[in-house]
Amino acid sequence: MGLLDKIKNGLTKTREQLITRIEWIVQGKPLNEDSFDEIEEALILADAGIETAEILMTRLKERWKRGHIKTTEDIKRCMAEEIEKILKPVESPMPMDGKRPFIILTLGVNGVGKTTTIAKIAKIFCDNGKSVLLGACDTFRAAAIEQLEVWAKRLNIDVVKHKEGSDPAAVAYDSVKASLARGVDVLILDTAGRLHTKTNLMEEMKKIKRVVSKEIDGAPQEILLVVDATNGQNAIIQAKTFNDALNVTGLVITKLDGTAKGGFILPIAHSLKIPIRYIGVGEKFDDLIPFTASYFSHAMLENG
Numbered sequence: 001m002g003l004l005d006k007i008k009n010g011l012t013k014t015r016e017q018l019i020t021r022i023e024w025i026v027q028g029k030p031l032n033e034d035s036f037d038e039i040e041e042a043l044i045l046a047d048a049g050i051e052t053a054e055i056l057m058t059r060l061k062e063r064w065k066r067g068h069i070k071t072t073e074d075i076k077r078c079m080a081e082e083i084e085k086i087l088k089p090v091e092s093p094m095p096m097d098g099k100r101p102f103i104i105l106t107l108g109v110n111g112v113g114k115t116t117t118i119a120k121i122a123k124i125f126c127d128n129g130k131s132v133l134l135g136a137c138d139t140f141r142a143a144a145i146e147q148l149e150v151w152a153k154r155l156n157i158d159v160v161k162h163k164e165g166s167d168p169a170a171v172a173y174d175s176v177k178a179s180l181a182r183g184v185d186v187l188i189l190d191t192a193g194r195l196h197t198k199t200n201l202m203e204e205m206k207k208i209k210r211v212v213s214k215e216i217d218g219a220p221q222e223i224l225l226v227v228d229a230t231n232g233q234n235a236i237i238q239a240k241t242f243n244d245a246l247n248v249t250g251l252v253i254t255k256l257d258g259t260a261k262g263g264f265i266l267p268i269a270h271s272l273k274i275p276i277r278y279i280g281v282g283e284k285f286d287d288l289i290p291f292t293a294s295y296f297s298h299a300m301l302e303n304g
């Protein structure tokens with residue numbers, strides 16, 4: 001299956017709801033101002049955000065007044081074009097080359113898909129001929145370390161780990177040292193999304209970041225935040241909080257396959273302006289797709 005088809009598959013729920021609503025609003029009638037208000041509501045119901053829905057509607061109405069929009073097909077095509085313009089500025093792939101080791105610090109609240117995403121990204125690097133090492137900085141649960149090891153085994157790569165409950169920053173330190181000693185291309189650090197209540201998650205993550213940058217100037221080169229699309233508006237709040245504390249350099253949006261609210265990518269792109277590196281559309285290795293604005297916008301609105 002090609003990438004566009006995979007994204008389309010992943011966005012089925014979002015697309016079907018959006019298209020059904022638009023078709024129901026239009027129903028073969030000539031368009032008027034009210035139709036556009038209703039389409040704006042349909043966008044907001046897909047979690048497209050009030051501000052971005054308004055921007056889209058203003059642009060669509062202009063095109064309608066110039067006579068470019070008459071049918072549902074015109075609406076879908078023009079909306080996809082306008083969505084692409086909003087998403088284009090955050091289309092920026094994760095760097096694959098550069099100074100070794102390339103260190104990725106992965107962040108995100110619990111359950112969003114960090115560990116799974118790390119495995120998928122590690123596979124992409126491995127497939128590109130890079131050597132990869134993983135650091136098990138989620139020491140909150142023993143199962144978290146084991147989960148990372150299971151993925152690593154499937155990829156035939158190593159994991160740097162300490163015991164459950166140990167200091168995550170110490171694991172990060174050892175991981176960096178190991179990556180230097182072994183000369184690996186890429187080090188990916190897994191972290192916890194939740195800690196014992198006494199410890200503040202952001203402070204802990206800052207500490208890991210500090211430890212890494214102290215060892216290697218300019219590292220971690222990627223502060224990768226994973227957000228879960230099924231969390232909708234909450235994911236936007238999480239992204240703001242993490243970004244304020246840690247200067248996120250890239251985003252992965254997971255579980256787009258499990259929601260009709262894929263429109264939330266619009267306010268994320270519009271308000272945060274952080275590069276979206278990948279989108280997750282399933283639980284398997286190859287269910288992580290490099291983000292492109294054109295594929296995403298088409299997948300949101302076009303069946304064929």
Ligand SMILES: Nc1nc2c(ncn2[C@@H]2O[C@H](COP(=O)(O)OP(=O)(O)OP(=O)(O)O)[C@@H](O)[C@H]2O)c(=O)[nH]1
Nearest residue numbers: 110111112113114115116193254255280281282283
């Ligand atoms: N449908 C779907 N499920 C996903 C996706 N990404 C991850 N998952 C699932 O989400 C669940 C949680 O994934 P993890 O990778 O363990 O999440 P985590 O952020 O590491 O969780 P903690 O370590 O508990 O903080 C697992 O069942 C994954 O298979 C995705 O893109 N789509």
Ligand SMILES: [Mg+2]
Nearest residue numbers: 114115138144
């Ligand atoms: Mg995890």
